[in-house]
Amino acid sequence: xxxQGKVNIFRFDREHDIKPRYEKFDFPxxxxxTILDVLIYVRDHCDNTLSFSYCxxxxxxxxxxxxxxxxxxxxxxxxAEQELTIEPLDKQTVVRDLIIDQSVYNSRVxxxxxxxxxxxIDGVVLPEYINVEDFEQIKVASxxxxxxxxxAACPLNRADSHFLGPSGFVLLARHFFDPRDELDRNxxxxxxxxxxxxxxxxxxxxxxxxxxxxxxISRLQExx
Ligand code: SF4
Ligand code: SF4
Ligand code: FES
Numbered sequence: 001x002x003x004q005g006k007v008n009i010f011r012f013d014r015e016h017d018i019k020p021r022y023e024k025f026d027f028p029x030x031x032x033x034t035i036l037d038v039l040i041y042v043r044d045h046c047d048n049t050l051s052f053s054y055c056x057x058x059x060x061x062x063x064x065x066x067x068x069x070x071x072x073x074x075x076x077x078x079x080a081e082q083e084l085t086i087e088p089l090d091k092q093t094v095v096r097d098l099i100i101d102q103s104v105y106n107s108r109v110x111x112x113x114x115x116x117x118x119x120x121i122d123g124v125v126l127p128e129y130i131n132v133e134d135f136e137q138i139k140v141a142s143x144x145x146x147x148x149x150x151x152a153a154c155p156l157n158r159a160d161s162h163f164l165g166p167s168g169f170v171l172l173a174r175h176f177f178d179p180r181d182e183l184d185r186n187x188x189x190x191x192x193x194x195x196x197x198x199x200x201x202x203x204x205x206x207x208x209x210x211x212x213x214x215x216x217i218s219r220l221q222e223x224x
Pocket of ligand 1: 143144145146147148149150151166167170206207208209210211212213
């Protein structure tokens with residue numbers, strides 16, 4: 001017998017709406033279905049104007065982040081519950097429904113100089129040796145898919161704040177721990193107000209790739 005699920009979805013179109021609303025839809029609930037399956041069902045069978053982002057459907061592109069029953073998650077990875085409320089990662093920056101404006105995030109990230117900075121490569125023998133400890137730090141940070149679930153969970157992360165946010169510190173860590181990188185990235189940690197982190201661990205609790213942003217921030221603070 002088919003089990004009926006109920007989903008309440010945040011709706012807003014910044015081009016036309018004065019304020020957001022929530023709309024309820026029914027869907028055929030099956031064990032094993034994901035939040036993304038629910039959204040696709042609603043779009044295909046109930047309202048084809050429902051807007052949300054996704055691509056890989058396999059936890060890699062980082063595009064499908066939403067807040068489901070109050071918890072930031074990747075929609076393609078998180079199991080659906082029979083009763084759901086689905087909201088955007090940041091209600092303040094919604095473009096349409098579950099799609100958020102990435103411009104604040106992008107402008108923060110583009111200041112981080114996320115490339116290998118080195119002037120002098122004379123005498124470098126390839127392939128270059130990186131010690132195991134440094135490589136482990138880089139490897140963990142490199143698992144990040146920039147889904148921004150951690151930013152949505154962080155109590156300090158607001159569009160008007162100078163706090164870089166957990167995802168920004170993780171991206172920075174890839175280069176901070178790379179011994180080949182010659183840029184002194186401490187000023188980027190300072191500008192990103194790393195000392196403001198209260199180590200609540202909410203970012204780490206929601207990371208779908210177990211990057212542990214709070215742990216990364218702690219290691220960055222130790223190594224400054
Ligand atoms: S650290 Fe984890 S939660 Fe944060 S953006 Fe990267 S993958 Fe997503
Ligand atoms: S540990 Fe720091 S970065 Fe992570 S959610 Fe808490 S305050 Fe934000
Ligand atoms: S659709 Fe790519 S991470 Fe979910």
